[in-house]
Amino acid sequence: xxxxxxxxxxxGVAFTPINLLYAFIGCLMGTLIGVLPGxxxxxxxxxxxxxxxxxxxxxxxxxxxxxxxGAQYGGSTTAILVNLPGEASSVVTVIDGYQMARKGRAGxxxxxxxxxxxxxxxxxxxxxAGFAVPLTEVAFLFGPAEYFSLMVLGLxxxxxxxxxxxxxxxxxxxxxxxxxxxxxxxxxxxxRYSFEIPxxxxxxxxxxIAMGVFGYGEIISNLGKPxxxxxxxxxxxxxxxxxxxxxxxxxxxxxxxxxxxxxLGILPGGGATMAAFAxxxxxxxxxxxxxxxxxxxxxxxGVAGPxxxxxxxxxxxxxxxxxLGIPPNAxxxxxxxAMTIHNIQPGPQVMTSNPELFWGLIASMWIxxxxxxxLNLPLIGLWIKLLTxxxxxxxxxxxxxCAIGVYSTNNNTFDIWMVGLFGVLGYAFIKLGIEPAPxxxxxxxxxxxxxxxxxxxxxxxxxxxxxxTRGLSASLLAVAALLLLIVLLPAVRKKREEAFxxx
Amino acid sequence: MRIxxxxxxxxxxxxxxxxxxxxxGATSYKIGEASRMGPGYFPxxxxxxxxxxxxxxxxxxxxxxxxxxxxxxxIAWRPLFFVILSNxxxxxxxxxxxxxxxxxxxxxxAIFALTFIAALAGDEFRFKEVLILAIVLxxxxxxxxxxxxxxxxxxxxxxxxx
Numbered sequence: 001x002x003x004x005x006x007x008x009x010x011x012g013v014a015f016t017p018i019n020l021l022y023a024f025i026g027c028l029m030g031t032l033i034g035v036l037p038g039x040x041x042x043x044x045x046x047x048x049x050x051x052x053x054x055x056x057x058x059x060x061x062x063x064x065x066x067x068x069x070g071a072q073y074g075g076s077t078t079a080i081l082v083n084l085p086g087e088a089s090s091v092v093t094v095i096d097g098y099q100m101a102r103k104g105r106a107g108x109x110x111x112x113x114x115x116x117x118x119x120x121x122x123x124x125x126x127x128x129a130g131f132a133v134p135l136t137e138v139a140f141l142f143g144p145a146e147y148f149s150l151m152v153l154g155l156x157x158x159x160x161x162x163x164x165x166x167x168x169x170x171x172x173x174x175x176x177x178x179x180x181x182x183x184x185x186x187x188x189x190x191x192r193y194s195f196e197i198p199x200x201x202x203x204x205x206x207x208x209i210a211m212g213v214f215g216y217g218e219i220i221s222n223l224g225k226p227x228x229x230x231x232x233x234x235x236x237x238x239x240x241x242x243x244x245x246x247x248x249x250x251x252x253x254x255x256x257x258x259x260x261x262x263x264l265g266i267l268p269g270g271g272a273t274m275a276a277f278a279x280x281x282x283x284x285x286x287x288x289x290x291x292x293x294x295x296x297x298x299x300x301x302g303v304a305g306p307x308x309x310x311x312x313x314x315x316x317x318x319x320x321x322x323x324l325g326i327p328p329n330a331x332x333x334x335x336x337x338a339m340t341i342h343n344i345q346p347g348p349q350v351m352t353s354n355p356e357l358f359w360g361l362i363a364s365m366w367i368x369x370x371x372x373x374x375l376n377l378p379l380i381g382l383w384i385k386l387l388t389x390x391x392x393x394x395x396x397x398x399x400x401x402c403a404i405g406v407y408s409t410n411n412n413t414f415d416i417w418m419v420g421l422f423g424v425l426g427y428a429f430i431k432l433g434i435e436p437a438p439x440x441x442x443x444x445x446x447x448x449x450x451x452x453x454x455x456x457x458x459x460x461x462x463x464x465x466x467x468x469t470r471g472l473s474a475s476l477l478a479v480a481a482l483l484l485l486i487v488l489l490p491a492v493r494k495k496r497e498e499a500f501x502x503x
Numbered sequence: 504m505r506i507x508x509x510x511x512x513x514x515x516x517x518x519x520x521x522x523x524x525x526x527x528g529a530t531s532y533k534i535g536e537a538s539r540m541g542p543g544y545f546p547x548x549x550x551x552x553x554x555x556x557x558x559x560x561x562x563x564x565x566x567x568x569x570x571x572x573x574x575x576x577x578i579a580w581r582p583l584f585f586v587i588l589s590n591x592x593x594x595x596x597x598x599x600x601x602x603x604x605x606x607x608x609x610x611x612x613a614i615f616a617l618t619f620i621a622a623l624a625g626d627e628f629r630f631k632e633v634l635i636l637a638i639v640l641x642x643x644x645x646x647x648x649x650x651x652x653x654x655x656x657x658x659x660x661x662x663x664x665x
Contacts, residue, residue: 165560167556167560168514171515174518174556178521178525181546190542193525220579392627392632393632395586396618400621400644403593403594407656411655416593419590420587424583427579427583432510450545454545462537463537
């Protein structure tokens with residue numbers, strides 16, 4: 001019953017007209033930007049984050065949650081209609097979703113994605129609310145050694161789940177960790193790697209990296225491709241409602257996806273993508289019913305299952321962030337940055353010191369999900385119109401919004417130069433086939449890891465075995481080692497490569 | 504020796520150079536020891552690890568066969584140049600360059616310059632279209648950022664607004 005009283009605090013905070021309005025604006029803007037081809041949730045959140053600066057913390061987080069869900073939903077819309085996955089977790093949605101759209105069934109595909117996500121979001125919210133309290137208690141058992149090991153586990157998870165070469169992912173994460181160290185060292189006050197530039201003593205701006213790498217890098221790469229590859233498929237969406245037969249097929253898929261997603265989301269690393277892939281694989285394994293079209297040719301289960309799974313996972317991936325203060329993936333890392341700007345240090349203390357904020361955020365996630373269904377299904381026509389805007393008008397606007405957004409953070413032109421620099425780096429990453437998302441995760445975790453490593457070794461007087469002699473820490477590292485071992489096994493490795501090639 | 508994956512080879516090289524650079528930079532700070540880490544300890548550790556990863560990636564790229572040599576492909580110099588140039592121009596016009604005494608020109612001028620330069624990155628440039636786009640973007644930004652969000656941006660050049 002505690003759960004209900006907690007949720008009622010949350011809904012009390014979130015259900016004020018003004019916060020509902022912010023949730024609405026957040027969803028609307030998130031979808032608006034997220035639907036644009038080539039802009040994933042990371043770039044969307046980075047671009048819209050400055051819009052929340054002026055708000056009080058609770059409203060700002062509520063709006064951000066809205067932006068996040070909107071961006072994700074926008075991404076699926078683009079995936080289905082244009083055959084362009086905006087982010088890794090909608091890569092599988094593309095396979096059957098686009099085929100449905102080509103057969104003139106874009107409407108039911110979008111509805112299946114929307115309704116499936118909504119259901120999964122509701123379940124995810126409940127799981128989050130239910131697990132938050134017990135997990136926060138676990139958090140208090142964590143010493144510096146445990147935190148360090150947990151972060152190692154998280155990073156290994158990110159490596160395992162990243163697409164492409166494992167070694168290169170390790171490299172990107174290390175690069176991110178190092179970039180996170182730029183700036184003043186809290187222990188000694190030494191400005192590291194600042195090259196005598198005063199702005200760098202505060203560290204590299206997370207937004208500048210996110211916008212440069214995910215915004216500019218992507219634009220340059222898109223412009224480098226011949227125009228024919230950017231062609232937008234103008235789908236004709238006639239009826240939105242899935243047929244009764246569709247519902248019969250998609251309901252069990254949504255249920256399976258939700259369960260799978262809720263479980264995988266809690267794992268550190270990159271739950272949403274993994275969940276979507278796993279859900280698709282399971283759906284494919286389950287025998288086709290009579291009259292169902294095969295997978296890869298527009299089966300509605302191939303849309304509903306993965307979409308439900310990735311939404312459930314993105315919901316439950318808030319659990320490690322809110323209870324332990326450790327972001328499990330790149331989007332959550334950006335949320336940490338956002339919270340820090342509003343003077344909130346995510347972690348177990350938030351729930352006790354600031355219950356309104358904590359439960360308000362959880363309630364607002366549900367509101368954000370509901371808002372999406374109410375808002376987006378009727379507005380589908382508008383989003384489709386947006387997709388027909390030629391790229392040559394879109395990209396200067398994106399360049400501008402990135403530049404204004406990053407400038408507004410500190411009112412300092414230095415950040416604009418940094419976006420340019422990271423734009424070049426982002427393009428280099430794309431050209432070299434390096435997946436950039438783990439960079440952001442490393443950037444946030446860098447200082448945290450150093451701090452906990454320092455403390456753990458200070459307490460153990462320099463004895464590195466402390467990570468193995470403390471039970472909890474040792475088991476976390478064991479899980480990390482196991483994960484790494486599993487992906488390195490030749491059989492799994494082959495499977496994984498197949499999965500990411502997307503058949 | 505032939506490079507079997509061009510992408511991996513240059514990725515490895517990038518990691519190696521950055522890692523080695525970082526590790527070398529770390530030695531200019533106090534390293535300390537495990538029980539009392541100086542500011543250089545953790546960066547040195549990471550830098551060495553990254554350099555090793557870089558070497559491994561390069562090694563793999565020389566040994567493991569790929570189908571087509573995994574080429575990096577043509578670099579899109581034109582978009583790269585104009586997108587980055589538009590970004591830099593935007594910054595200079597919006598904030599000015601105090602170091603050489605250049606005054607700011609404000610958001611409106613910056614948006615016009617950005618739109619025109621960025622548009623050159625695409626494969627077609629239609630003056631009239633770009634002009635309309637610039638007007639739309641500047642009106643939109645003025646409304647959103649200066650009116651609604653009241654961000655502290657200079658909208659007009661220093662010599663007009665004072």
